[in-house]
Amino acid sequence: MAKLDEKLIALIGSKNTILTLSTVDAKGEVSSTVLPEAGVDEEGRLVLYEQLETSQATRDLTYALWFGKKVALTLLSEIGESFVIKGIPYRDIIVGPAFEEKYRELTAADPESELAGIWIVDPTDIYEDTLTVRRRLEREQFPELGHLDKDFIG
Amino acid sequence: MAIQIKIPDWREREDSIEKVIEHHPDVPIFTILKTDLHRRGYVLSAAARAKIDVNIHHTNGIHLTGESDSTTVEGLVLRDGTLVCNGCVSDDEVVLRDPYLIDVDENDRIVITDQGRIYEEAEFWRKPDYYDKVTSKGTPMWKVANVRGKRIDSELNKYCEFWDTPGDGCKYCGIGVYGVQEKKCGHQLRVDPDDLAETLQEALKQKGRFLQFNATQGSLLGGAKLLDDELELCLDSLVRIKKLFSRFPLKASLVTTALDGQQLERLRDEGGIGIYTANIEVLNKELFQWICPGKARHIGYDGWKGRLEEAVSIFGKGNVYTDIIGGLELATPHGFKTEDEALESVLKEADLLSQKGIQVVDFVWRVYQNTIFKNQVSPSLDYYVRLSQGISALHDAYGLNNYSRDYARSGNQPSGDLDRIRRRSELGKIG
Numbered sequence: 001m002a003k004l005d006e007k008l009i010a011l012i013g014s015k016n017t018i019l020t021l022s023t024v025d026a027k028g029e030v031s032s033t034v035l036p037e038a039g040v041d042e043e044g045r046l047v048l049y050e051q052l053e054t055s056q057a058t059r060d061l062t063y064a065l066w067f068g069k070k071v072a073l074t075l076l077s078e079i080g081e082s083f084v085i086k087g088i089p090y091r092d093i094i095v096g097p098a099f100e101e102k103y104r105e106l107t108a109a110d111p112e113s114e115l116a117g118i119w120i121v122d123p124t125d126i127y128e129d130t131l132t133v134r135r136r137l138e139r140e141q142f143p144e145l146g147h148l149d150k151d152f153i154g
Numbered sequence: 155m156a157i158q159i160k161i162p163d164w165r166e167r168e169d170s171i172e173k174v175i176e177h178h179p180d181v182p183i184f185t186i187l188k189t190d191l192h193r194r195g196y197v198l199s200a201a202a203r204a205k206i207d208v209n210i211h212h213t214n215g216i217h218l219t220g221e222s223d224s225t226t227v228e229g230l231v232l233r234d235g236t237l238v239c240n241g242c243v244s245d246d247e248v249v250l251r252d253p254y255l256i257d258v259d260e261n262d263r264i265v266i267t268d269q270g271r272i273y274e275e276a277e278f279w280r281k282p283d284y285y286d287k288v289t290s291k292g293t294p295m296w297k298v299a300n301v302r303g304k305r306i307d308s309e310l311n312k313y314c315e316f317w318d319t320p321g322d323g324c325k326y327c328g329i330g331v332y333g334v335q336e337k338k339c340g341h342q343l344r345v346d347p348d349d350l351a352e353t354l355q356e357a358l359k360q361k362g363r364f365l366q367f368n369a370t371q372g373s374l375l376g377g378a379k380l381l382d383d384e385l386e387l388c389l390d391s392l393v394r395i396k397k398l399f400s401r402f403p404l405k406a407s408l409v410t411t412a413l414d415g416q417q418l419e420r421l422r423d424e425g426g427i428g429i430y431t432a433n434i435e436v437l438n439k440e441l442f443q444w445i446c447p448g449k450a451r452h453i454g455y456d457g458w459k460g461r462l463e464e465a466v467s468i469f470g471k472g473n474v475y476t477d478i479i480g481g482l483e484l485a486t487p488h489g490f491k492t493e494d495e496a497l498e499s500v501l502k503e504a505d506l507l508s509q510k511g512i513q514v515v516d517f518v519w520r521v522y523q524n525t526i527f528k529n530q531v532s533p534s535l536d537y538y539v540r541l542s543q544g545i546s547a548l549h550d551a552y553g554l555n556n557y558s559r560d561y562a563r564s565g566n567q568p569s570g571d572l573d574r575i576r577r578r579s580e581l582g583k584i585g
């Protein structure tokens with residue numbers, strides 16, 4: 001299991017972070033959805049809250065859990081830093097105290113809210129995806145790439 | 155007393171679960187394991203039993219086949235939310251094959267094991283908040299309604315009148331025998347509608363616990379017209395329950411003997427029901443007549459199917475369900491001789507029903523010793539896996555979204571588990 005550091009844990013829990021979940025279904029069809037929130041549990045696993053039973057994310061997370069496939073959570077911080085956390089769903093909580101507590105919290109904020117499942121995901125790979133960082137890394141690792149005019153001094 | 159195994163050498167006669175998993179890479183291990191737990195049953199080790207906390211876990215359930223005690227749990231939930239609803243083997247039970255052992259591993263997790271191998275972790279079902287409360291009439295609420303997954307269930311009447319006529323009861327049925335005993339002992343056979351409404355009112359204080367209310371009962375044949383008594387029994391409760399809710403159709407499912415069109419319209423209009431189930435159980439005319447003689451005599455195989463079709467015209471495509479008990483089609487001496495023949499025939503018949511908007515779903519047959527079929531042998535695990543795959547594929551092929559007899563609300567049907575990744579919706583599609 002890949003380890004989420006404190007900075008990432010804080011970013012995942014921040015209201016100002018934009019979270020996007022990308023998934024694949026049994027036929028290889030890709031989907032992505034913006035998540036209103038996510039968290040990290042005491043064991044360092046991602047916690048995703050899926051509100052709708054009929055959502056593609058619900059189906060794809062199930063597929064990933066069943067067959068050990070990965071899903072990806074992309075974070076975009078308020079200062080433009082971006083990270084991708086890939087992982088394999090480990091558990092879908094549909095009953096029990098944790099489920100009910102979250103349901104109560106959601107419906108207190110919006111009585112029409114639903115909760116279909118709390119997904120616990122084992123992080124497997126973590127990448128920094130911020131463009132400036134990737135650009136710097138590409139230049140370091142592949143100095144032969146990039147447009148010729150960048151190095152042209154006349 | 156110890157558990158008795160009727161086929162001690164069954165492991166030599168059948169493929170192991172490992173082989174079945176290997177043969178079906180497109181079926182999740184959770185569904186295969188649950189299917190086998192229903193088929194073979196499970197027992198709890200002393201360490202697992204010590205984990206039961208009667209204040210937290212769901213014990214002491216009431217069922218149409220009897221009541222369970224506090225030495226075992228009502229069910230298990232697996233990591234993916236899969237429910238194991240059946241299979242807990244009592245200490246003196248006679249079973250066909252060795253049951254799985256629910257044990258505790260070195261990390262203190264409850265685990266499903268067989269011959270020392272750990273297959274998966276599991277949790278015991280939790281008791282709902284209403285369970286130990288009592289209605290104002292003094293009835294313990296656990297006797298009024300039970301819980302399975304995210305569904306609250308009431309068995310409105312314990313006695314099935316097919317058992318009034320010798321030879322009419324269904325041959326695999328353990329409900330009849332228990333109902334007959336209960337009737338003889340003068341026990342309360344019906345749930346009081348006031349008790350039920352009060353229990354539901356209490357149960358729904360637990361927010362986020364329930365997705366559906368389900369009612370079922372033994373058949374009541376009498377009335378001005380066949381099954382009018384059963385209809386009135388259901389309506390008595392539904393009319394009372396309807397007052398508790400603001401949106402219709404009710405998030406409810408009702409299982410009855412196959413009612414006719416007029417009766418179904420009353421269920422929809424007066425009862426507020428939008429999802430209907432009438433279990434045909436056996437998908438073959440001749441076998442239905444042999445195995446379910448009472449149903450065959452009063453309604454008939456074609457009559458049952460006709461009523462299901464009529465139900466679709468009333469409740470809509472996909473909102474009518476019929477359960478089958480997988481494996482009955484192989485019962486001897488009149489059943490199919492091979493699993494391949496049986497499967498082909500069942501899926502062909504299920505296809506015809508699916509085309510008409512009826513959702514066929516499958517149970518795993520557990521051979522109980524208090525049934526007429528006590529000497530029968532249920533089929534292999536591989537058969538059940540192929541059956542549930544075939545049925546779920548039909549739901550997919552005909553666009554039947556199973557959101558009633560599914561993994562969370564019912565949990566009893568392996569095809570309902572497989573449907574989880576097949577149910578469709580394109581909500582919000584604008585291009």
Ligand code: SF4
Nearest residue numbers: 314316323324327329
């Ligand atoms: S209809 Fe058949 S299966 Fe149902 S309770 Fe009566 S005898 Fe049993």
